Structures are given as structure tokens and as C-alpha cells.
Amino acid sequence: MRPTPPRDDQRPLAAWLGPLLLLIAMIGTIALVGCARSTPVIVAPPATTATPSPATEASGPVPLDELAVTLEQVAKGFDRPLFVTNAGDGTGRLYVVEQGGRISVIEPGDGAITGFLDVEGLISDGGERGLLGLAFSPDYADSGELYVNYTDRAGATVVARYTADDPGAMTPKLDGPEVLLRVEQPYANHNGGCLAFDREGRLWVGMGDGGSGGDPENRAQNPRSLLGKMLTLDVSQPNPRPRIAITGVRNPWRFSFDRATGDLWIADVGQNAWEEVHLLRAGVIEGTNLGWNLWEGNHPYPEGSKRKRDGFEFPVIEYGHDVGRSITGGYVYRGSRSPGLVGAYLYADFEAGWIDAARVDDATPPHLTEQARLVSEAGQPSSFGEDEAGEVYVCDYAGGTVSRIVATAPKTR
Numbered sequence: 254m255r256p257t258p259p260r261d262d263q264r265p266l267a268a269w270l271g272p273l274l275l276l277i278a279m280i281g282t283i284a285l286v287g288c289a290r291s292t293p294v295i296v297a298p299p300a301t302t303a304t305p306s307p308a309t310e311a312s313g314p315v316p317l318d319e320l321a322v323t324l325e326q327v328a329k330g331f332d333r334p335l336f337v338t339n340a341g342d343g344t345g346r347l348y349v350v351e352q353g354g355r356i357s358v359i360e361p362g363d364g365a366i367t368g369f370l371d372v373e374g375l376i377s378d379g380g381e382r383g384l385l386g387l388a389f390s391p392d393y394a395d396s397g398e399l400y401v402n403y404t405d406r407a408g409a410t411v412v413a414r415y416t417a418d419d420p421g422a423m424t425p426k427l428d429g430p431e432v433l434l435r436v437e438q439p440y441a442n443h444n445g446g447c448l449a450f451d452r453e454g455r456l457w458v459g460m461g462d463g464g465s466g467g468d469p470e471n472r473a474q475n476p477r478s479l480l481g482k483m484l485t486l487d488v489s490q491p492n493p494r495p496r497i498a499i500t501g502v503r504n505p506w507r508f509s510f511d512r513a514t515g516d517l518w519i520a521d522v523g524q525n526a527w528e529e530v531h532l533l534r535a536g537v538i539e540g541t542n543l544g545w546n547l548w549e550g551n552h553p554y555p556e557g558s559k560r561k562r563d564g565f566e567f568p569v570i571e572y573g574h575d576v577g578r579s580i581t582g583g584y585v586y587r588g589s590r591s592p593g594l595v596g597a598y599l600y601a602d603f604e605a606g607w608i609d610a611a612r613v614d615d616a617t618p619p620h621l622t623e624q625a626r627l628v629s630e631a632g633q634p635s636s637f638g639e640d641e642a643g644e645v646y647v648c649d650y651a652g653g654t655v656s657r658i659v660a661t662a663p664k665t666r
Contacts, residue, residue, distance in 0.1 A: 293330040293349070293357055293653075295364035317610050317625035320593045321664045324628060324647065324656035328359055328366060334648040335446075336387055336507075337638035337655050342394040342420060345641060349648070349655055352383035354403070358423055359655075367424050370415065375430065376403045381464075385446025390488070391454055394420050400456060400488070401430070402446045410436040410444055412458055414488065433486060434495055436479050440464025443504040443522075447582075451485075452515050452535075458484040458495070459505035459519075467524060467555075468546035473501050481545065483508070483519070499533075501543040501565070507582040507636055512643060520582025520600055521568075524549050526556070528580035529568035530600060530611075532619050541566045569619050570600070570611055577602030583637035586610075588644040591660035599627070599645055599658065601634035608634060608647065608658070627658070 328349070336350035345361035354373030359366050376384055386402030393399060397417035405411045413430030438444060443461030450456055462468040462481035473481025476497065483499035504522040511518065515535030521543065523529060527550035531543055542565050546554055550571040553560040583599040597610040608628040613619040632649035639645055645658045 293328050293366045295328050295359065295366055296326045296654075297364070297657075315593050315663045317593075317597060317612065317623055317627070319663045320591075320625075320627065320660040321662050322591075322594075322608075322627040322658060322660050324631065325659050326654050326656045327646065328364075329652075329654045331357070331648075331653040331655065333383075333650055334635065334653060334655060335383070335385060335650070336636045337646045337648055338387055338389070339639065339641045340389040340393045340399070340420075341391060341641060342389075343641070344421070346423065347638075347640060347646070347655070348387060348389075350384055350387050352385070353378050354384045356384070356387060356401075360423055365423075369424060370401070370427055372401065372403060372430070375405060375411075377406055377408050381442045381444055382408060385444060386448040386459075388448035388450055388456060391450050393417075396420070397425070398488075399427075400433075400448055402448050402458065404438065404444055405435070408438050408441060410434070410438055410446075410460065412448070412456075412486070433488065433493055434458065434484075436460065438463060438480075439470070445502075445505050447505060447507040449508065449510060451510055451517075454487075454489065456486045456488050457498070457508070458486065459502070459508055460484055461504040462502070462545065468503065471546065473503065473545045474542075474547065476500070498539045499541050499543060501545045501547070503545040503549075505582070506580070509582065509584045509637075509639075511585040512587050512639070513585070516585075518582060518585065518598060519543070520580045521545065522579055523574070524554065526550075526574055527552055527571050528574075528577060528602070530570035530580065530582065530598070531566060532569045532598075532613060533566065534617050534619070537617065543568075566618070569613055569621055570598075570624070572602075577605035577607065579603040581634050581636060583647075584639055584645050586643070586645055586658075587639075588642055590644055591658070593660045593663070594645075594658075597623075599637060601631060601637070601647065603633055603635060603650070606631050606633060627660075 333352040347359040349357045356370040358369040382404040384403045390398040397420040412434040415427040415429035417425035419425040442464040445459035445461040447459040462473045472478040482497045484495040486493045508519040517533045519531045529550040544565045581601040586594040601608045612623040632652040635650035636648045
């Protein structure tokens with residue numbers, strides 16, 4: 254997980270002491286179960302349908318660096334929000350995941366915010382641990398099934414299923430947790446945590462390398478370890494067994510499937526020097542090796558090592574720690590409010606606080622064709638998310654807000 258920047262124990266004291274003190278102060282404000290908790294406040298209810306921005310629509314496609322992008326705050330008052338998503342059930346509701354164990358639901362129209370699920374009593378919280386992921390089954394409207402990823406009281410990664418008695422209700426009764434996967438974690442950091450379904454209905458699980466610095470036990474390249482991997486679960490089967498789909502990740506925060514193409518985008522948090530994003534085309538995803546801990550981005554690890562590039566998939570986007578130090582993966586924009594962003598991949602850096610966009614060509618492997626800074630100051634962007642219409646949202650971890658990303662018009666020259 255990566256809400257607290259996961260730079261590992263090799264960071265200089267000054268580099269991590271400030272964020273750590275901030276985190277400790279934030280954790281100290283969390284109330285115990287049964288005590289009063291802050292209530293999120295709606296700012297602008299999410300629209301039930303996406304309405305294109307007239308200015309952007311009139312302009313037609315423009316280069317990314319010519320777009321004027323704003324963050325339209327939807328709701329505030331969350332405690333360390335880590336994810337926002339939808340249930341794909343036609344209701345237009347948004348679900349916000351908080352690290353401390355709570356999931357809230359935002360109703361479109363009147364914008365009511367209600368508690369949906371609270372697993373605070375099941376988890377270990379703080380640093381890079383907590384409630385880290387949420388995914389609704391593609392048939393949630395019928396099955397009522399949803400899946401969460403959290404670190405349990407012992408620090409192990411757990412993927413569990415809950416089942417709603419009335420999927421159409423805003424606050425149904427949820428039966429669970431039914432634990433489908435539990436993976437011991439040797440250290441407290443690099444827990445991954447992201448969940449997503451692919452087009453075949455398989456649940457993907459992002460697993461970090463187990464933590465510490467440099468993957469000291471070489472788990473990411475070990476085919477017998479589930480750590481440092483992208484896993485799949487066939488949740489339609491009883492007692493589904495995890496399958497290793499991708500090898501060689503350090504701390505995937507976060508990954509997503511392009512809803513138009515099925516391509517998989519994985520943002521992997523770097524070690525000492527490089528942050529990276531991988532793009533794997535639909536149909537050629539499984540069996541790939543993203544390189545960690547032999548490669549950090551396009552660069553041999555440790556620095557100065559002699560390596561052959563054969564057998565590895567290299568990132569389509571990378572940047573050094575002079576630009577940012579903790580990448581937050583996002584989504585390819587497929588909404589209609591901001592036509593200028595269609596087809597662009599949105600991502601951010603948690604520490605530097607910016608949001609960027611990039612485009613790639615249709616080649617395999619893909620090549621970066623365009624890249625631009627959309628927002629220079631976005632707080633601490635901990636995660637992105639989509640609504641049913643393909644509009645993209647961003648969570649500000651420290652600010653406690655969820656905002657919609659909108660390209661309102663081309664910049665004035």
C-alpha cells in the first residue's frame with residue numbers, strides 16, 4: 254500500500270520523518286469503534302448522466318498540454334480516502350474507501366452520504382496497512398457480491414467477499430467476510446491492495462513484494478511466492494485458488510483495465526530512483542515479467558548491474574525522483590464530459606502532488622506519444638476511480654476529499 258510514501262528504510266531520516274509525524278497525528282484522530290466519527294459532507298452530488306462540457310466539446314480534440322483542467326470537489330470530510338468506485342448497477346452511486354476501514358456510499362441526485370461497510374475491527378491500520386481495495390462483481394445487481402482487500406490484525410493480506418441481501422438498496426445488509434485469500438506479509442509495507450475485474454470476470458489482486466527495501470528475499474522473481482505478483486482469482490468457483498498472472502512487481506499502486514480496450518495499466522512504486530507505469534495489451538497480459546527486483550523501470554537494479562533485457566516487459570512511462578517519489582496509477586479516460594481527455598491515461602504522484610496525462614500509440618509494445626501536466630497541486634492524490642459513465646475522480650488523502658477531473662476548455666494562449 255502506499256498512502257504513507259513507501260520509500261523504505263533506505264530513505265534519509267529527514268525524508269520520511271515529516272510524513273511519518275503527519276501520519277501519526279492523523280491516526281491519533283481516529284475514533285474507536287462505537288465512538289463518534291466524522292461524517293463526510295457532500296459538496297456537489299455526482300451526476301446521474303455525464304454532460305459534456307460545452308467549451309471542451311466545441312474545441313474538439315486538442316493537445317493535452319493545451320487543456321485547462323479543474324478538480325470539481327464532489328464530497329469532503331473523509332478520513333484518509335484511498336479509493337472511489339462504482340457498483341456498475343445502473344444506480345450512479347459512488348463508493349469511497351477509507352484506510353481506517355470504512356466504506357461510504359454517495360447517492361446521486363440529493364448527494365446523501367451513508368455508511369455502507371465498516372471493517373475497522375478486522376484490520377491493522379496505519380502506515381501502509383488498512384482497508385486498501387474494493388471491487389464490485391460485474392453482476393453485483395443480481396448477485397450482490399463485492400470484494401475487499403485489507404491487512405488483518407496480524408498484518409497479512411486478506412481478500413474477502415461480502416454479499417448484499419438487497420443489491421438495489423443504498424445500505425443493504427452485508428453478509429461476510431468470506432475469506433478467499435490470505436497471504437502472510439513479512440514486513441509492514443508494500444502490501445499492494447488494488448482489486449479489479451477483467452472482461453472474463455476474473456478478480457485481479459495486486460500484491461507487493463512483501464516490503465522492506467530492495468526485496469531482500471527476492472520474492473518478486475520467485476515463482477513459488479505470491480508476493481511481488483499480479484494474481485487472478487476465479488471467484489465463480491468454490492474455494493478459488495490464486496493464479497500468478499504477472500511476475501516482478503514491487504508495489505503496484507494502482508492498476509486498471511481500459512474499459513474500451515481491455516488493456517491493463519499498472520503503476521509500480523519505485524525503489525531509489527524511478528517510478529514506472531506498464532501497459533500490457535489485452536490478450537498478451539499473462540505470463541509477463543515486469544522486472545523487479547532485477548530492474549527498476551528501464552534501469553538495472555542495483556545500479557551498475559549488468560543485465561540482459563530479454564524476457565522482461567519494460568514501462569511505457571517512467572520518471573525520476575527529481576520529478577516525484579511515489580506514483581499513483583489511474584485510468585484511461587472514457588467519459589464524455591471532457592472530450593479532450595478521451596483515450597488519455599491519468600496518473601499522479603502522491604508526494605509531489607501533481608496529476609499528469611499521457612497518450613500512447615497502437616503499437617505492441619506501445620510507445621509514449623504525448624505527456625502533459627494537468628494539475629500541479631492536487632494535495633496528496635492517493636487514488637483515482639471511475640463512475641459508471643467513465644468519468645474519472647481523484648482522492649486527496651490528507652485533504653479528505655473526492656473530486657471529479659474535468660477538462661473545461663483549452664488554455665488561453
